[in-house]
Amino acid sequence: MVESAWGWLIVAYLFLAGAGSGAFIAAVACDLLAPDWSKALARAGSLAAGPLVAVGTVCLVLDLDAGLWEPWRQIYLVNNLSSMITWGVLILALFIPIALLYAAALNEITFVGRIASKYTQYLRGVGSFLAVSTAAYTGVLIAVVNGVPFWNTPLMPLLFMASAMSTGLAVAMIGAAIIDIRTIKTLSNFALGHVIFLAVEAVVLMMFIFMSLTRSTEAAMSASMLISGVLSPYFWVLVVVLGILIPFVLSIVEYYEYGEMPKSLVVGADLLVLLGGMSLRALIIFSGTPPQVV
Amino acid sequence: MPRYGIAVDTTKCIGCHACRVACQNQNGLEFKEAYNWIKQRDRGKFPAFGSEFVPVQCNHCEKAPCQRVCPTGATYTTSEGVVLVNPKTCVGCKYCMEACPYKVRIVEHHKGIVEKCRFCIELVREGGAPACVTTCPTQVRIFGDLDDPNSEISQFVAQHRAQPLRPDLDTRPKIFYRRS
Secondary structure (H helix, E strand, C coil): CCCCCCCHHHHHHHHHHHHHHHHHHHHHHHHHHCCCCCHHHHHHHHHHHHHHHHHHHHHHHHHCCCCCCCHHHHHHHHCCCCCHHHHHHHHHHHHHHHHHHHHHHHHCCHHHHHHHHHHHHHHHHHHHHHHHHHHHHHHHHHHCCCCCCCCCCCHHHHHHHHHHHHHHHHHHHHHHHHHCHHHHCCCHHHHHHHHHHHHHHHHHHHHHHHHHHHHCHHHHHHHHHHHCCCCHHHHHHHHHHHHHHHHHHHHHHHHHHCCCCCHHHHHHHHHHHHHHHHHHHHHHHHCCCCCCCC | CCCEEEEEECCCCCCCCHHHHHHHHHHCCCCCCCCEEEEEEEEEECCEEEEEEEEEECCCCCCCHHHHHCCCCCEEECCCCCEEECCCCCCCCCHHHHHCCCCCCEEECCCCEEECCCCCHHHHHCCCCCHHHHHCCCCCEEEEECCCCCCHHHHHHHHHCCECCCHHHCCCCCEEEECC
16 A cells, blocks of 8 residues: 555544535525524534534644644745645635634624624525535545546545535534434434435445546556455445445434434434544545556 | 756666665755655566666656645746755645655655755756766766757657656656666
């Protein structure tokens, strides 16, 4: 296995940015679609979004080799608009404050919240756009790289988007259970969301793997590393079974049982989705294989 | 302005790693750090088989993917066509290392930056050649101006139809190889 220049900090960032932006979208959707009975979910999602992405951004800064050594060099990060990192820095710099303001508005935190709540609809619109940008950009970031053919496909941002949606919803549902455990019954309404997002994620993941097997020698090497090589135990157990299959089945049961499922299973399914999302990103980063040049 | 490149004759390479040591000396690199490598490749099948040594270093691509993805603009191309890293603006995000298909960039942790082969630009501007070129006991590398049809390198590339590594990646590398 070839050592990647990027390690766990970048994996954590990709996961946190996805989960945070997904949670924001989940919060906006709940806020718009069912403001009366999904209040806890919208509050939890909005509260989680900003901090999650901010922690992810801290991981990014820690990964910079000069991040803490000579931090002022970070000002140059917005120099080159043909670099996805420049776009990422701009998107993150806008998204984090807007997500925090939206959380303040929904949860009526201090005077900031009171002022922000007057502009909720703008925060919602601009925030959703930036949330989608954040989720998609994490995929584009690695998809535009020539050095790793496995990542170099338009399916990459799609896969990360799908994963961001499911992990974001999971974050919002766990948060709602923490804020108000009595809402656990109403959470069953959102199990359908999990069913849809996980199904989309599974289909995109399948296309991604199948197409990688024939795209190029190096992409095929990476893909076979995942499905039958050194990383296959992690891929099948953590991503496919624990991250997609089990939460998918649990969410279907949850939807039809409507509130009768044990609380531990409801929250457990969400935790598994998070585990799957993190593992997916780790495996994609660590299975990247450079072109064979000699 | 010249357009510097290197022609590599892999049929002459004996894999002694003198180029690597010379490079480390010239650039003050530590024992484990290097800007050039010798990749060994097995070719043929028994009984007609053998080993080939392929020296690899930064290709100073004309369409450098590392330069395109560098968020700070620290990676730049000089007028001589040499791709360099500005240590004052590089923040060490390592995006260039992911973007480089040849994987010839390394992190210099004590400076917090990413570095790579610089074609020994300080020697070249004084009229010399890079350390890896001058030190090679079998004269595997030829350094020179690719735009000058009479230069040794241009003649060599034309005579042996030398090709860059993976020209299909379309980065337009400036290191040309005669393969065995």
